[in-house]
Amino acid sequence: MLPETRRALLHRLAVGQARGRTPSMVGAVVRGGRTVWSGARSMIDGHAPDADVQYRIGSVSKTFAAVLVLRLRDEGLVDLADPLEQHLPGTAAGRASIRELLCHAAGLSSETPGPWWERTPGTLRPELSDLLEDQPFRHPAGERFHYSNPGYALLGALVERLRRQPWGEVLRQEVLEPLGMHRTTLLPQAPHAGGFAVHPWADVMLPEPLVDTGAMAPAGQLWSTAADLCRWAAFLTGGHAKVLSAETLAEMRRPAVAPDEEWASCYGLGLQSVRRGGRLLVGHSGSMPGFLAALWFSPADDVAAVTLANVTAGANPSTVAADLIGIVAEREPAFPPPWRPLPQIDPALLALTGPWYWGPTPLALKLGADRHLELVELTGSARTSRFRPEPDGTWTGLDGYYAGEPLRVVPATDGSVDHLDVGSFVLTRQPYGPAEAVPGGVAEAGWQAM
Structure with a gap:
């Protein structure tokens, strides 16, 4: 002091x-x-x-x-x-x-x-x-x-x-x-x-x-x-x-x-x-x-x-x-800890980061230390949650709306990532796409100018 x-x-x-x-x-x-x-x-x-x-x-x-x-x-x-x-x-x-x-x-x-x-x-x-x-x-x-x-x-x-x-x-x-x-x-x-x-x-x-x-x-x-x-x-x-x-x-x-x-x-x-x-x-x-x-x-x-x-x-x-x-x-406000890069990189996890969409709502998935993930809603903060990795390859929500809820990576038939499932909410790489992953389907005409 x-x-x-x-x-x-x-x-x-x-x-x-x-x-x-x-x-x-x-x-x-x-x-x-x-x-x-x-x-x-x-x-x-x-x-x-x-x-x-x-x-x-x-x-x-x-x-x-x-x-x-x-x-x-x-x-x-x-x-x-x-x-x-x-x-x-x-x-x-x-x-x-x-x-x-x-x-x-x-x-x-x-x-x-x-x-x-x-x-x-x-x-x-x-x-x-x-x-x-x-x-x-x-x-x-x-x-x-x-x-x-x-x-x-x-x-x-x-x-x-x-x-x-x-x-x-x-x-x-x-x-x-x-x-x-x-x-x-x-x-x-x-x-x-x-x-x-x-x-x-x-x-x-x-x-x-x-x-x-x-x-x-x-x-x-x-x-x-x-x-x-x-x-x-x-x-x-x-x-x-x-x-x-x-x-x-x-x-x-x-x-x-x-x-x-x-x-x-x-x-x-x-x-x-x-x-x-x-x-x-x-x-x-x-x-x-x-x-x-x-x-x-x-x-x-x-x-x-x-x-x-x-x-x-x-x-x-x-x-x-x-x-x-x-x-x-x-x-004497505390100094924040200095930023440091992750000690090691998991390419599969790094590939999960970036934008995802819940229907038309844009979100971003961030990778933290010890394989923790953070999901952030880009148009607000109502659905922000952190996720803890589990031994079975899933993650469990630690706070926010998804506290206690599971996050699963769902693969496509070719082994790539098809979508994310967060407590039954489907997150895709494009708004409402791919259609077959979206609950209830997507109108065949797709996005239209009105």
């Missing part, structure tokens, strides 16, 4: 700490997969926590729980359409699907039966049945977004059931250790911040209880540091071979339930998306008594930010984190 950028980042953090009336606030920025800045401010003159001090991260914990569930799916142990009852029998939420629980569309209650789980020990809820009322559904399943903390506790229990180990141990072995996140734990480890409430009308503080929430841990128990969460942000943007693929993480980012009317925010499979300052940010916010947290990244800018505070209310880490991203993206 340039010196003036670093100062602007620290200034924004200082304003967040002062106006938020929080004992301390830590922030960090990730770009290109690595931490490029971190800073902190506190109420103690000349002393501030560093990026290795633990804070409670609240519902940012849900992103970790979701990754564990997606690992189960990618291994073939569950299908996201499976009802919870199929793998975790005996709960009052058994008819909800795993997907609905991940994206808060199961219609479950927002909280457990009293007392409030965030300020009371998990020993008060020793059984899964203690997390839900006898009739826990507030809305029909799959109909709308309704945030549910117990829903994520059930997902944690699902992981425990299938892995036959405590949720926290599964998380450590399968996620934290491979990513080098040694300062992310279920319970606090020194050095860690204390949690406080600040009086709304006076500058006085009250310590908050730091309880072990037991079975509710996947919903908000974790403690972490700015440094560890930077590693987590880098993982969420690019994936890791030993944890989860970039393709699955892209699936987690996609909206899984209908966004609100103004499209200000929506929820995917464990990840939130919000619009801030003209940017689409992906990540999660979190809160527990005494702590607030935020982790957001901008895919378009390849910049992420983490903000942690030890106060119950008043500060706004999400806004601060979004502003940190904006400062870096606007002051």
Whole structure:
């Protein structure tokens, strides 16, 4: 970071700490997969926590729980359409699907039966049945977004059931250790911040209880540091071979339930998306008594930010984190990677490139690295899609209109390429030709002047 950028980042953090009336606030920025800045401010003159001090991260914990569930799916142990009852029998939420629980569309209650789980020990809820009322559904399943903390506790229990180990141990072995996140734990480890409430009308503080929430841990128990969460942000943007693929993480980012009317925010499979300052940010916010947290990244800018505070209310880490991203993206926009030619040429694929026609609509097929193809509509962008090669010689759409649809090269009798078939749409080298390839045929008179 340039010196003036670093100062602007620290200034924004200082304003967040002062106006938020929080004992301390830590922030960090990730770009290109690595931490490029971190800073902190506190109420103690000349002393501030560093990026290795633990804070409670609240519902940012849900992103970790979701990754564990997606690992189960990618291994073939569950299908996201499976009802919870199929793998975790005996709960009052058994008819909800795993997907609905991940994206808060199961219609479950927002909280457990009293007392409030965030300020009371998990020993008060020793059984899964203690997390839900006898009739826990507030809305029909799959109909709308309704945030549910117990829903994520059930997902944690699902992981425990299938892995036959405590949720926290599964998380450590399968996620934290491979990513080098040694300062992310279920319970606090020194050095860690204390949690406080600040009086709304006076500058006085009250310590908050730091309880072990037991079975509710996947919903908000974790403690972490700015440094560890930077590693987590880098993982969420690019994936890791030993944890989860970039393709699955892209699936987690996609909206899984209908966004609100103004499209200000929506929820995917464990990840939130919000619009801030003209940017689409992906990540999660979190809160527990005494702590607030935020982790957001901008895919378009390849910049992420983490903000942690030890106060119950008043500060706004999400806004601060979004502003940190904006400062870096606007002051020091990333350079695009240099253009490079393909390392090798496949003549057969090269011959497929260029103009194609869907009826009279002109399109172009482009060849990218690793045999990927891109189909672009030349009169607009409605049908732009990228395609991934498959072992059987076909391609599968990755995005746009043709996401998930197959692209096949159909040969002519002489072995040349006759046409392309994209999810039953026939693409030919000439508008509506050759006629025998076009569904429904072509008028014998052909093209005419009128």
